[in-house]
Amino acid sequence: MFTEERRQIILSALSVHGSTSVADLSRMVRSSEITIRRDLKALEEAGLVVRHRGGASVGRSFMDEPSYREKAVVAAAEKLAMADVAAELVDDGDVIMLCAGTTTQALAQRLTRRRLMVATTSVLVASALFDAPDVEVLLIGGILRGSIRGVIGGEAEKAVSRLRFHKVFLSGNGLTAANGLSTPNMHVASIDRAAVESTKRVMVLADHTKIGVDSMVQTVPTERIDTLVTDPRADRAELEGLAAAGVDVRIAEPVARLDRDVRDADRVAT
Numbered sequence: 001m002f003t004e005e006r007r008q009i010i011l012s013a014l015s016v017h018g019s020t021s022v023a024d025l026s027r028m029v030r031s032s033e034i035t036i037r038r039d040l041k042a043l044e045e046a047g048l049v050v051r052h053r054g055g056a057s058v059g060r061s062f063m064d065e066p067s068y069r070e071k072a073v074v075a076a077a078e079k080l081a082m083a084d085v086a087a088e089l090v091d092d093g094d095v096i097m098l099c100a101g102t103t104t105q106a107l108a109q110r111l112t113r114r115r116l117m118v119a120t121t122s123v124l125v126a127s128a129l130f131d132a133p134d135v136e137v138l139l140i141g142g143i144l145r146g147s148i149r150g151v152i153g154g155e156a157e158k159a160v161s162r163l164r165f166h167k168v169f170l171s172g173n174g175l176t177a178a179n180g181l182s183t184p185n186m187h188v189a190s191i192d193r194a195a196v197e198s199t200k201r202v203m204v205l206a207d208h209t210k211i212g213v214d215s216m217v218q219t220v221p222t223e224r225i226d227t228l229v230t231d232p233r234a235d236r237a238e239l240e241g242l243a244a245a246g247v248d249v250r251i252a253e254p255v256a257r258l259d260r261d262v263r264d265a266d267r268v269a270t
Contacts, residue, residue, distance in 0.1 A: 177241025
């Protein structure tokens with residue numbers, strides 16, 4: 001297979017899946033992992049992909065905002081493991097806010113048997129908690145932004161600023177030790193900032209595709225982040241920088257689907 005043909009297949013795979021591993025790409029194009037890494041380096045230099053440990057994700061401009069559908073298929077197993085770890089940070093009786101995001105949606109699914117009050121701007125989070133008997137859900141209204149399945153706008157910001165939370169869980173689109181958490185959309189950033197101003201503790205859920213990435217608008221400076229939950233593929237240098245700044249960094253190890261199913265069954269049984 002010619003180099004250009006191989007690289008086009010790689011770009012096509014990334015455009016569909018958002019992110020994939022070197023090993024998967026190697027099998028897909030029947031080339032060595034060394035060759036794939038060389039291709040990814042060239043594609044990154046051209047601004048078409050973003051390399052990270054063990055793989056790559058689709059390249060974006062500083063201002064591009066991925067849609068919910070795009071984010072839902074990126075690091076899916078890692079997000080489930082991160083949701084498990086994040087759920088351990090929630091105490092019964094807490095008043096928390098879950099901002100919009102695929103990882104906060106996964107966290108909501110882990111909280112259905114807890115006794116909580118949950119405020120959210122995400123229709124997906126609210127939907128995940130519909131049948132939770134002891135979770136009181138405050139769905140904050142505003143302008144629906146379909147790409148993230150959440151609301152934005154001045155009224156939503158005012159509603160959030162009037163509340164007080166024990167903990168806020170949010171994601172964003174990028175996180176670096178130097179610049180903190182960021183997002184490409186200023187309206188989303190405003191909601192996140194209002195939530196951070198109204199809470200005692202800030203919990204960031206960011207998988208490896210977001211670590212080391214800067215987006216256009218800062219939402220949370222590094223020194224305001226209390227805890228980061230991420231996965232083992234996150235950039236080690238960035239994690240060390242965040243830890244040095246006082247962030248409690250927690251690594252969530254993905255588990256096999258079968259193991260997860262057994263564990264969930266045990267959780268229901270107890």
